[in-house]
Amino acid sequence: MSFRILFIECVCEDQELLERNIIEILRYSEDYKSMSEELAVDDLRKKLEHYMRQYEPIDASLETISFVRVENMGETVTAQKVAGQKESGILGYLSGLRPLPQTLYFTRHGESEYNVIGRIGGDASLSPRGQTYARGLAQHMNALADLELLTVWTSELRRTKQTAAEIRAPKRAVRALNELDAGICEGLTYEEMQERFPQEFAWRDQDKLRYRYPWGESYIDIMTRLRPVLSALEDEHNVIVVGHQAMNCPT
Known part of the structure; x- marks a missing residue:
C-alpha cells in the first residue's frame, strides 16, 4: 500500500535503569494502585519475564528493513535505512533521549x-x-x-x-x-x-x-x-x- 515502515527497537540491559523503571511503574501505573507492593513487584517481574521469552529482536542482516535501535535510553543508537524528513526527525528525537525522570x-x-x-x-x-x-x-x-x-x-x-x-x-x-x-x-x-x-x-x-x-x-x-x-x-x-x-x- 506504499507505506514506509520504520521499526523502533528499545533495549535496556542496564540494571540501574531497569530498577528505576520498575519503581516508576509501581508508583504511577493504574494496574498496581490497589495491590500490595510485594504482589505488584512479583506481577511486574513475571510480565517482564514473559516479554523476554516472547521477544524477537530486529535482524540487522535484513537489508530491506528500516529501523532504529536504542540501547539503554540513548547510550547507543543504531540506524539503518532511515530516510526522509519524518524518519530523520524520529531518529533525532530518539538520539536525544535521556535516562532521567521528567514530568x-x-x-x-x-x-x-x-x-x-x-x-x-x-x-x-x-x-x-x-x-x-x-x-x-x-x-x-x-x-x-x-x-x-x-x-x-x-x-x-x-x-x-x-x-x-x-x-x-x-x-x-x-x-x-x-x-x-x-x-x-x-x-x-x-x-x-x-x-x-x-x-x-x-x-x-x-x-x-x-x-x-x-x-x-x-x-x-x-x-x-x-x-x-x-x-x-x-x-x-x-x-x-x-x-x-x-x-x-x-x-
Whole structure:
C-alpha cells in the first residue's frame, strides 16, 4: 500500500535503569494502585519475564528493513535505512533521549474577560472565575513544588502570567507559546467575524486545521512554531506549561 515502515527497537540491559523503571511503574501505573507492593513487584517481574521469552529482536542482516535501535535510553543508537524528513526527525528525537525522570504539566489559562464575552485572541486579564482557577492551580502545584524541582513556562500574554502568578517556582515567558494570531479578526466575536468577513468565516468552518486568518496564523503554523519549544522541553526537568486553547491542543 506504499507505506514506509520504520521499526523502533528499545533495549535496556542496564540494571540501574531497569530498577528505576520498575519503581516508576509501581508508583504511577493504574494496574498496581490497589495491590500490595510485594504482589505488584512479583506481577511486574513475571510480565517482564514473559516479554523476554516472547521477544524477537530486529535482524540487522535484513537489508530491506528500516529501523532504529536504542540501547539503554540513548547510550547507543543504531540506524539503518532511515530516510526522509519524518524518519530523520524520529531518529533525532530518539538520539536525544535521556535516562532521567521528567514530568510535564499542561494547563490552559484561567477564564479571561474575553472568554466571558466570546471574543477571539487579544490580551485580556483573567475574569473572577479565572482568578479562582489560578488560586486553585497554585495551591495544587505548590504542593508538588515542595517535592519536585519545578519551573513554569507561560506565554507573553497577561492571562497566562496571571494564571501562574502564585505558583512558587521560577517562571519563563516564551513567545512561541502565545495564542494563535487571529490577524484581522483579533478581538472579534465569531458572530462579528461571520458578519464582517463571511467568506473567511466559511473557509474557516470548512477546514479549521489549515485555515489561516488574514495577517494571522493557522493551526499548521502553530504546530511549526511549537517544534522548537517541544525540543527545549526535552532538556528540562519538571515543567508546568500554562498555555492557550489552540496551543495546548497541537502540543
